[in-house]
Amino acid sequence: MLSMQNISMVYRAGLVETHALRNFSLEVEEGDFVSVTGPSGSGKTTFLNIAGLLERFTDGRYELDGRDVSSLSDKESSAVRNEKIGFVFQSFNLIPDLNLFDNVDVPLRYRGFNANERKKRIETVLETVGLASRMKHLPSQLSGGQQQRVAIARALAGKPRLMLADEPTGNLDSKMALGVMELISEINRNGTTIIMVTHDPELAKMANRNVHILDGRVSNGDIEVPLSKVATA
Amino acid sequence: MFSYYLKLGLLSIRRNPLMTTLMIAAIAVGIGASMSIITVNYVMSGNPIPQKSDQLFHVQLDSWDPNNPNDDGSFDPPDQMTYTDAMALMKAGKAYRQIASNKSSMVLVPQGDDERPFSILSRNTWADFFPMFDLQFIYGSGWDDAADYNMERVTVLSKETNERVFGGENSVGRTVRLAGMDFQVVGVLDEFHPVPKFYDVTNGAFNEPEEVYIPFNVGIEYEIPRAGNTNCWKPIDGEGFEAFLNSECAFIQFWAELRSDEEEQEYMDFLNAYAEQQKEFGRFPRPLNNRLNDVMEWMEDQEVVEDDARVMLGLSLLFLVVCLLNTIGLLLAKYLGKSSEISLRRALGASRSALFVQHMIESGLIGLGGGIFGLALAWLGLRGIEMLFGDMVENLVGMDWVMVLTAIGLAILSALLAGLYPTWRACSISTAKQLKLQ
Amino acid sequence: MEIGPIWRAMMRNKTGAILIALQIAVTMAIMVNAISIMQEKSRMMSRPSGLDEHNLFTIQSVGFADDFNERVTIEEDLAALRAMPGVVNAFQTNAIPLSGSGWSMGLQTEPGAEIDGTGVGLYFVDEHALDTYGVNLIAGENFSPTDITWRELVTNVWPGKTILTVAMAETLFPDDAMSALGKTVYINDTQPITVTGIIEKMQGSWPSWDGFERVMLVPHLLPWEDTQYLIRTEPGMRDELMPQVEEMLAETNKGRIVRRMRSMDEIRERAYRDESSMIKILTFTIALLVAVTSLGIVGLASFSVNRRTKQIGTRRALGATRVAILRYFMTENFIISLLGVSLGAALTIGLNILMIETFALTRIAWYLVPAAMLILLGIGQAAVLGPARRASSVPPAVATRTV
Secondary structure (H helix, E strand, C coil): CEEEEEEEEEEEECCEEEEEEEEEEEEECCCCEEEEECCCCCCHHHHHHHHCCCCCCCEEEEEECCEECCCCCHHHHHHHHHHHEEEECCCCCCCCCCCHHHHHHHHHHHHCCCHHHHHHHHHHHHHHCCCHHHCCCCHHHCCHHHHHHHHHHHHHHCCCCEEEEECCCCCCCHHHHHHHHHHHHHHHHCCCEEEEECCCHHHHCCCCEEEEEECCEECCCCCCCCCCCCCCC | CHHHHHHHHHHHHHHCHHHHHHHHHHHHHHHHHHHHHHHHHHHHCCCCCCCCCCCEEEEECCCCCCCCCCCCCCCCCCCCEEHHHHHHHHHHCCCCEEEEEEEEEEEEECCCCCCCCEEEEEEEECCCHHHHCCCCEEEECCCCHHHHHCCCCEEEECHHHHHHHHCCCCCCCCEEEECCEEEEEEEEECCCCCCCCHHHHHHCCCCCCCCEEEEHHHHHHCCCCECCCCEECCCCCCCCHHHHHCCCEEEEEEEEECCCHHHHHHHHHHHHHHHHHHHHCCCCCCCCCCEEEEHHHHHHHCCCCCHHHHHHHHHHHHHHHHHHHHHHHHHHHHHHHCHHHHHHHHHCCCCHHHHHHHHHHHHHHHHHHHHHHHHHHHHHHHHHHHHHHHHHHCCCCCCCHHHHHHHHHHHHHHHHHHHHHHHHHHHCCCHHHHHHCC | CCHHHHHHHHHHCHHHHHHHHHHHHHHHHHHHHHHHHHHHHHHHHCCCCCCCHHHEEEEEEEECCCCCCHHHHHHHHHHHHHHCCCEEEEEEECCCCCCCCCEEEEEECCCCCCCCCEEEEEEEECCCHHHHHCCCEEEECCCCHHHCEECCCCCCCCCCEEEEEHHHHHHHCCCCHHHHCCCEEEECCCEEEEEEEEECCCCCCCCCCCCCCCEEEEEEECCCCEEEEEEEECCCCHHHHHHHHHHHHHHHCCCEEEEEEEEHHHHHHHHCHHHHHHHHHHHHHHHHHHHHHHHHHHHHHHHHHHHCHHHHHHHHHCCCCHHHHHHHHHHHHHHHHHHHHHHHHHHHHHHHHHHHHHHCCCCCCCCHHHHHHHHHHHHHHHHHHHHHHHHHCCCHHHHHCCC
16 A cells, blocks of 8 residues: 655755654555554654655655655645545644535545535545534534544545544543544544554554654664554444 | 635635735725726827727928927927918818818807807817718708808807707707807717817817817908917018918917828828928928827827826826735735645645635635725725816716726736735645644 | 844744835835925925915906997906905906916017027006006016007017016026116017016916016007906905906996906916825825835734744743833834835835936935935834734733643
8 A cells, every 4th residue: 555665854954954764664555554653753744744745755765555656746646645645633624614514525625526426425424423413513613522523534535545644632632532543443444544643652552553663764674563453342 | 616716715805804804905095096097097098089090190380480490309390280381281182181170269149138148169170070080960960161161150069059059959050149140050069078189189188179160261251269379480470360360370280081001191292292382482491390190199299198197107006016015915924824724725635736726716806805995996086086186187087997897907916916925825835844733 | 132033033034024124115115206296396386476366366358249349348447447446456468377378479688580589478468567466576667558558459569668577587688687677678589679677576377387487568458359357456355356346347348248257366276286186196195105004014013923922922931021022023113114214215216216207307305215214114113013012912821822
């Protein structure tokens, strides 16, 4: 699904070069659920940005779903993000003056679906996250957990092959966090590949395997100890 | 997608009403100020007779003083003609049509005892004046050539004069008393307000047309007092009106209708030949310097658009620039304030160009708002100008459809220009950073 | 003052600052040039006419009846006008100063058609004119009743006497204007006229003509059907007398119409309507411009304060006083405005040069530039005061709040 080989990312600020990633390599199989951990400044976020085609890298090769995405134009990478990738952010990033329906609608608009198709998909995904009845509400009228569900619905609406989650429960209390994690696991079970950045080892354990980033590389070679699949209650 | 962007634009405009109001106000004020001045300039520089302005030529002969040119700076020949030359050119009849004309003042005595006499201006001209300048009649028509040569006392009334004297009825065949003589009405004009009044800019490019028209020869024969400008470079030789007519005093505007370049060239040759011939009689002491200018060339030559109007135009456009700088600043603040939303849309698959279009549409909407309010302000501005300048500008302060569309177009264009940089900045925000930074 | 850090912070967010500075610069260029135009117009308007303006009015008489007798009518009219209580004096003339229509001729000090005469505004007058105008005769003498003759309708014969203004005398005799008295000058190339009087100041018919103050008075009555009277009243009597005069003239002769009765004040107002309107429009424009620019400063400063709320809180938490925060924003605006007015000074002068070349306008007075700089700096400080005060009232606790 995702294959990164010897990716390097160097930020230059004047004379100082900061290596956010150095010779970073990672393979993620279709249907996998990978957690990415590491201390602050280790390069987790850079990795996620590159994986999500939000940022370009300095060196190396990146294949997504069998396609080399190392050097796509803005239009092409926008299209890849739109069709193949779903994002879930720590702070939800819902657009405050759009209601739930319109928020989920955003990526579908850029996909160019017709009105019927969009409506069908929006209703389906909001059903999936259990918020179909509140379609006309504004984000501010929801709890944090509910907002994150909407964000997940938005990520799902485009039927992505890969979901990138950045601390999806970071802004939620533990009860809400659990609900959201259950939802993510369920999405994974339905076949979507998931990469989740977190600093919480407990959450990391819910993934199939964990990748630990230290100083811009995957620490101890390639893959960390596979974790046992966590059953959901 | 356009309607989606439109919806997003409106939503965004509603989200920040104060800022939106400021931006619309800034554009509206700029458009209002510049459009009121642009309108005045546009009307001043308008083509009063577009259908044939390139076939109508103002004729100038340089009959001036051997020692001093008519114009020390430009060496232009006098803009008016002497009686001797005008009559010679009329008699020669070398153009397809030609007319000499001048302006007189006279008293009109209405019939009926309780009506008071009043003073009016008349244009003394030739039969061809009416077809040449495409004048439309409500009743009757112009007079014929015979009337010119037989010095018939016939007259054409303006629509307003006919209303004043005859209550707007068909007055053709009736008599009107002008300058102490009876004139027979042969025609009544429809509305006629050429702006500029191209056929006599010497006596005021933005004056109203005269109230009545009489044959030129009648005006001369009965020595009806002239009301326009008269210029002489040489003392009149002798006493009496006859001496004046034979003098080097210029008071006549002369126009010729020439339908092609060949006709124009032939006519120019004719004028030069005439001047050469006059030199033999001891007239035309200056070097050969005759001119044919078509309507728009003549307007240009006479600088009918006043300097003050052009200065104001420049200042008002600079004013618009200030308003645009203002709008750029506000739009920049606004779009940068939306950077997290823009980044999010990027992550969800919006390309830069999609976001660019979205924000240009939003800018355009603000421009549309500014244009509509600006139009209202421009209208107010024109009323203000009308109030200040009074009757001097009454023909200059009307907005036609061209101006209305120009106002809206200029506003939208301005807003798009103003939106260009902020949009570019907003669309080139580092997406990744913004999403993390909450 | 902490100019260094403020400058560096500003440089990190240049665009907003540049926009404000540009706006101030263009505003200044428009403002100073507009004020300069206004000064020019008001200088033009404030030239004294030399007349007793507030007590003068004019009226036109147009005869039309078949039996209308110009000479008799004019003599009767003048006698009747001068006899009216409240009328100081009155005379018949061809044109009224400042009215926009009149006569001009050329005068020269040597005879000859090859000599370029000096253009001069010409009024036909009688011996009552000087008193009626209220002008000041500073040399020579007024016309006597015997000097006054009827002018033929079309003629090239000129009476032998004239009274000139100082401005005209000065142009003809640049070395000593007063030496013009008694000299012979030539009209119509060769006809001699003796200068018998010099008046201090008077104006011609066309305010925009460069020979506006060059005037000659010629002793003639005019046998014209269409003629004008100029009437001077006792102070304060003008408005009362105007309708009486109109009625008197209309009643005494039914073979004419009387029209265009205008006070000299109205004639002046009409003569300078373009100028006074332009002054009003420009004043309004400047006010609007300053308002737009101020609002722009307020808008952008508010935005900048909002954006930096957290930063301001942090500064407060670190010990900055309210005054220090206020001063920060005031200083920031001062720097931007200073850049703006400096650029503005250059733009102003550039625009002025352009206008001088294109429209023959005058150069701006030097003091306008520094004055406008100071005023705009003041306006900038006043505009930023509101947002800066809001910034200074941000509580330090904002620093610890997560947004």
